[in-house]
Amino acid sequence: MISAAGPTAAELRGPAGEAGLAAPGTLRALWTRFQHDRLATAALALLGLIVLICIAAPLTSPHDPLATEAVNRLAPPGSPGHLLGTDGEGRDMLSRLIWGGRTSLVTGVAPVLIGLLVGGLLGLVAGYYGGLTRTVILRAVDVLFAFPAVLLAIGIAVTLGPGTSHVIIALAVVLVPSVARVTESATISACSQEYIEAAKASGVHDASIVLYQLVSNVASAPLAYCFSIIGPVIVFAAGLNFLGLGIQPPDPEWGSMLYGLQSSLLVAPLTSIVPGIPIALAALLLDVIGNAVRDVLDPRLA
Amino acid sequence: MLSYAARRVVLLVPVLLGATVVVFVLIHLIPGDPAGALLGPTSSDAARAALRANLGLDQPLPVQYGKWLWQVVHLDLGTSIARRQPVASIVWEAFQHTLVLAAMAAVLANVVGLFLGIIAATRQFGIADRSAMGVAALGTAVPSYWLGLILVVLLALKVQLFPTGGMTSAIDGGSPGDILWHLVLPAVAAGAAPAGIVARTVRASVLEVLRLDFVQALRARGLSESTILFHHILPNALPAILTVMGLQAGYLLGGVAFVEVVFSWPGIGNLLFLSIGQRDYPVILGVMLFVSFVFVLLNLAVDLMHAALDPRVRTSVTG
Amino acid sequence: MSATLLSVENLRTQIKGERHTTTVVDGVSFELGTQQVLALIGESGSGKTMTALSILRLVTPPVAINGGRVWYQGKDLLRLPADEMRMLRGRQIAMVFQNPRDRFDPLRTIGEQLIEVLRHHGVAQNREEASRRALALLREVQLVNVERVMKMYPNEVSGGMLQRAMIAIAIAPSPNLLIADEPTSALDVTIQSEILDLLKDIESTRSMSILFITHDISVARQVADTVAVMYAGQIVEYGPAPRVLAEPQHPYTRALLASVPTPNADVLHPIPGLPADVANPPPGCRFAPRCPSATVHGRASEPPPWVQTGTSGVRCWLYAEGAQ
Numbered sequence: 001m002i003s004a005a006g007p008t009a010a011e012l013r014g015p016a017g018e019a020g021l022a023a024p025g026t027l028r029a030l031w032t033r034f035q036h037d038r039l040a041t042a043a044l045a046l047l048g049l050i051v052l053i054c055i056a057a058p059l060t061s062p063h064d065p066l067a068t069e070a071v072n073r074l075a076p077p078g079s080p081g082h083l084l085g086t087d088g089e090g091r092d093m094l095s096r097l098i099w100g101g102r103t104s105l106v107t108g109v110a111p112v113l114i115g116l117l118v119g120g121l122l123g124l125v126a127g128y129y130g131g132l133t134r135t136v137i138l139r140a141v142d143v144l145f146a147f148p149a150v151l152l153a154i155g156i157a158v159t160l161g162p163g164t165s166h167v168i169i170a171l172a173v174v175l176v177p178s179v180a181r182v183t184e185s186a187t188i189s190a191c192s193q194e195y196i197e198a199a200k201a202s203g204v205h206d207a208s209i210v211l212y213q214l215v216s217n218v219a220s221a222p223l224a225y226c227f228s229i230i231g232p233v234i235v236f237a238a239g240l241n242f243l244g245l246g247i248q249p250p251d252p253e254w255g256s257m258l259y260g261l262q263s264s265l266l267v268a269p270l271t272s273i274v275p276g277i278p279i280a281l282a283a284l285l286l287d288v289i290g291n292a293v294r295d296v297l298d299p300r301l302a
Numbered sequence: 303m304l305s306y307a308a309r310r311v312v313l314l315v316p317v318l319l320g321a322t323v324v325v326f327v328l329i330h331l332i333p334g335d336p337a338g339a340l341l342g343p344t345s346s347d348a349a350r351a352a353l354r355a356n357l358g359l360d361q362p363l364p365v366q367y368g369k370w371l372w373q374v375v376h377l378d379l380g381t382s383i384a385r386r387q388p389v390a391s392i393v394w395e396a397f398q399h400t401l402v403l404a405a406m407a408a409v410l411a412n413v414v415g416l417f418l419g420i421i422a423a424t425r426q427f428g429i430a431d432r433s434a435m436g437v438a439a440l441g442t443a444v445p446s447y448w449l450g451l452i453l454v455v456l457l458a459l460k461v462q463l464f465p466t467g468g469m470t471s472a473i474d475g476g477s478p479g480d481i482l483w484h485l486v487l488p489a490v491a492a493g494a495a496p497a498g499i500v501a502r503t504v505r506a507s508v509l510e511v512l513r514l515d516f517v518q519a520l521r522a523r524g525l526s527e528s529t530i531l532f533h534h535i536l537p538n539a540l541p542a543i544l545t546v547m548g549l550q551a552g553y554l555l556g557g558v559a560f561v562e563v564v565f566s567w568p569g570i571g572n573l574l575f576l577s578i579g580q581r582d583y584p585v586i587l588g589v590m591l592f593v594s595f596v597f598v599l600l601n602l603a604v605d606l607m608h609a610a611l612d613p614r615v616r617t618s619v620t621g
Numbered sequence: 622m623s624a625t626l627l628s629v630e631n632l633r634t635q636i637k638g639e640r641h642t643t644t645v646v647d648g649v650s651f652e653l654g655t656q657q658v659l660a661l662i663g664e665s666g667s668g669k670t671m672t673a674l675s676i677l678r679l680v681t682p683p684v685a686i687n688g689g690r691v692w693y694q695g696k697d698l699l700r701l702p703a704d705e706m707r708m709l710r711g712r713q714i715a716m717v718f719q720n721p722r723d724r725f726d727p728l729r730t731i732g733e734q735l736i737e738v739l740r741h742h743g744v745a746q747n748r749e750e751a752s753r754r755a756l757a758l759l760r761e762v763q764l765v766n767v768e769r770v771m772k773m774y775p776n777e778v779s780g781g782m783l784q785r786a787m788i789a790i791a792i793a794p795s796p797n798l799l800i801a802d803e804p805t806s807a808l809d810v811t812i813q814s815e816i817l818d819l820l821k822d823i824e825s826t827r828s829m830s831i832l833f834i835t836h837d838i839s840v841a842r843q844v845a846d847t848v849a850v851m852y853a854g855q856i857v858e859y860g861p862a863p864r865v866l867a868e869p870q871h872p873y874t875r876a877l878l879a880s881v882p883t884p885n886a887d888v889l890h891p892i893p894g895l896p897a898d899v900a901n902p903p904p905g906c907r908f909a910p911r912c913p914s915a916t917v918h919g920r921a922s923e924p925p926p927w928v929q930t931g932t933s934g935v936r937c938w939l940y941a942e943g944a945q
Contacts, residue, residue, distance in 0.1 A: 515720070515724055516725055516726055516727070518681075518724075519716075519725070519787075521710065522677055522710060522715070522718075523715070523738050523741075523790060523791075524709070524710040524712050524738075524741065525737070525738070525741055526707065526741075527707075529737075529741065533729075533737070534728075534729070537728050538726065538727070538728055
């Protein structure tokens with residue numbers, strides 16, 4: 001500070017958050033800061049546990065998720081042998097939730113990864129090359145933004161027909177535009193920085209500039225964005241399954257289980273709402289983790 | 303301001319044309335014979351042939367698109383397979399019902415969100431802040447369709463305060479009070495997530511303004527905290543808040559779909575759901591086309607409002 | 622000397638950090654008489670602004686006042702209930718800030734903000750009276766075209782005009798004490814002296830006291846009756862302005878005076894080294910590392926004593942009895 005006056009309120013706020021990807025050393029420091037947030041650390045541990053249980057479904061599920069027990073339909077949670085009860089066909093709820101979690105988590109995470117890849121690439125190209133390329137890409141993005149996300153996903157999934165992969169594609173198409181926009185503006189601001197100009201002026205080949213310098217500076221914004229939407233996308237994906245668009249019965253999935261039990265709401269209310277718990281829990285845990293990560297990266301917002 | 307609005311309206315044309323292209327492409331992505339899909343499995347070969355000729359399926363795609371667009375411009379969205387009625391009138395009726403629900407949910411979300419956000423921001427890091435943000439986190443994380451089911455179990459089945467679904471009572475239904483009574487649970491279920499998002503935005507934008515130096519100067523002038531909050535901080539935070547509120551209202555147009563299914567609310571979401579089961583493609587695509595137009599206009603309204611409140615926005619129209 | 626209006630005793634303000642706490646105002650004491658001007662002089666980061674903000678209790682976390690007393694008309698402001706303190710702000714003690722651009726609500730016209738203060742403090746009972754008074758105030762701070770200025774937004778007027786408007790808002794409720802925090806530092810040189818003249822006029826016509834915060838010793842020379850020199854959160858020299866500025870005792874005050882261009886001196890002597898880091902101050906005298914006359918005591922771990930002689934005081938080993 002050059003001015004000789006005392007600190008203003010603005011200067012007392014402390015240092016602004018660093019832009020760009022953190023170096024490995026600072027990554028460890030960030031991890032230490034993250035661990036200070038005990039709630040977020042616990043959330044991360046619990047989420048990790050849930051994911052592990054679902055991955056290891058053959059080992060962790062107590063029953064065959066498809067095996068029906070005609071005499072033991074709609075058993076309430078806490079029934080002997082069925083910790084979370086049974087559904088309308090007498091299938092073990094816990095086993096179906098564990099197996100269904102695989103589908104639900106994949107259907108929620110895969111579209112985000114595809115969206116990050118495709119949208120990130122489009123945004124990078126648009127921001128880096130500018131001109132007509134940028135206009136074309138941004139206009140295409142605008143067109144997809146013309147549809148409410150939920151309806152666009154439903155429309156695409158319906159025309160593609162039932163199936164988990166179709167739900168994933170539908171969700172990815174919905175996510176691409178927003179990732180592209182985030183990446184595009186991050187690219188524009190990174191491109192305007194001096195080192196890119198210097199690299200260009202010194203005659204470094206185009207592609208190497210993009211790859212080595214830009215990506216590391218641009219990546220943080222779309223990565224942060226994509227991380228923040230995993231939770232909502234899991235809810236969204238389960239919602240499409242709830243509408244019967246994705247996986248087909250009798251295969252388990254949280255959203256479709258919830259729909260399947262809707263008719264039993266009056267008879268077995270408790271059992272009927274059980275499949276919603278993991279959906280909400282996963283979203284809540286991701287939300288808590290996401291907030292903590294954001295606070296760690298940018299302490300001003302805390 | 304007027305020229306900004308005019309430029310924005312002109313920019314709408316390519317977007318709306320693009321939306322029709324998307325829907326047209328989706329029609330052609332339907333596996334199998336589009337005429338069969340559009341007319342339904344029970345249609346006669348003659349009818350299919352007629353439609354094929356009508357759609358010009360033997361003609362090049364651009365010609366087909368042109369013809370279809372011509373129909374769309376004349377508000378002809380085809381005929382429903384399941385109901386044998388013009389799609390346009392079915393969609394229009396359902397849309398009005400959705401609008402009622404989305405509006406109610408938006409009002410609820412914005413009022414609750416504004417309240418929680420202000421409480422949290424003015425008591426940053428305190429218990430009130432933590433509780434308000436906890437409620438907001440729950441609201442955003444809990445799936446609307448699940449919250450709907452829980453509300454049905456608790457307030458419609460256990461305690462029979464509200465109906466389990468529908469928009470009007472079977473007997474003597476349809477009065478505004480009756481509709482309002484049916485609205486409560488779906489509006490709460492649909493509004494929870496936007497309420498959480500609005501609360502967070504309000505908190506963040508108010509805190510952003512609170513950090514500015516002029517707030518300290520206003521305190522030095524001896525103004526009361528409530529004057530500072532309501533006459534100075536909120537107006538300064540308003541552009542950001544209203545933008546998110548508008549976006550959430552737009553989201554609700556589609557977002558209420560899940561809740562409509564849970565509560566059998568006769569809106570476009572429910573129409574879409576029923577049409578999926580019936581493979582009623584004309585209705586599905588008609589809904590998408592219609593809602594995209596409404597959605598684009600709503601987003602335009604949000605942008606114009608933002609520009610009216612914040613002069614800096616008007617200067618940049620591209621991007 | 623006239624009756625005391627404001628008496629600051631051992632004021633202590635700290636910033637609580639994640640790891641350690643920084644004391645930005647460290648035991649500051651001074652007195653300000655009615656219709657007097659006290660200049661608080663010091664470099665950037667010496668704690669002048671924090672002292673001002675602490676007097677008005679305008680500091681917000683992580684900054685907190687952790688000790689001392691601020692006597693104003695028989696009341697300790699630091700122990701006043703929050704609502705009483707609010708009644709006092711603006712009405713009895715007003716403040717003018719350094720950068721007027723950042724100190725106005727950007728969405729309200731200058732007139733609206735002036736009228737708001739007039740109405741809030743009960744100076745005007747209705748809108749007409751408030752506008753009439755607002756126009757008079759704008760004229761008093763020597764603005765022209767006041768009807769137009771009333772309707773202008775802060776971003777539409779120049780920095781100098783805005784500073785006049787801020788002064789108008791500050792004096793609107795006729796406060797007894799005006800705290801002026803570097804009121805001229807963000808302005809062009811020509812406008813600086815106009816604002817200084819304006820403040821001097823207002824001080825005499827309205828018989829106010831002014832706590833004038835500045836880094837510029839020549840500004841202090843123009844306005845001050847009393848001078849307090851601050852270094853690294855502490856007052857190092859205090860006394861009547863003519864005495865301090867003519868016969869400075871503390872080496873830091875001398876260095877400050879030598880670093881200012883005067884018509885007689887053709888060589889400038891900037892102070893060597895960097896201002897002391899208040900987060901991690903030197904153990905003994907905080908100025909010792911830059912002091913040309915530092916003694917063994919000063920460099921050692923013992924802080925220098927406060928040596929009071931009449932109305933003057935200095936914090937330096939050179940004047941301590943028994944020191945080498």
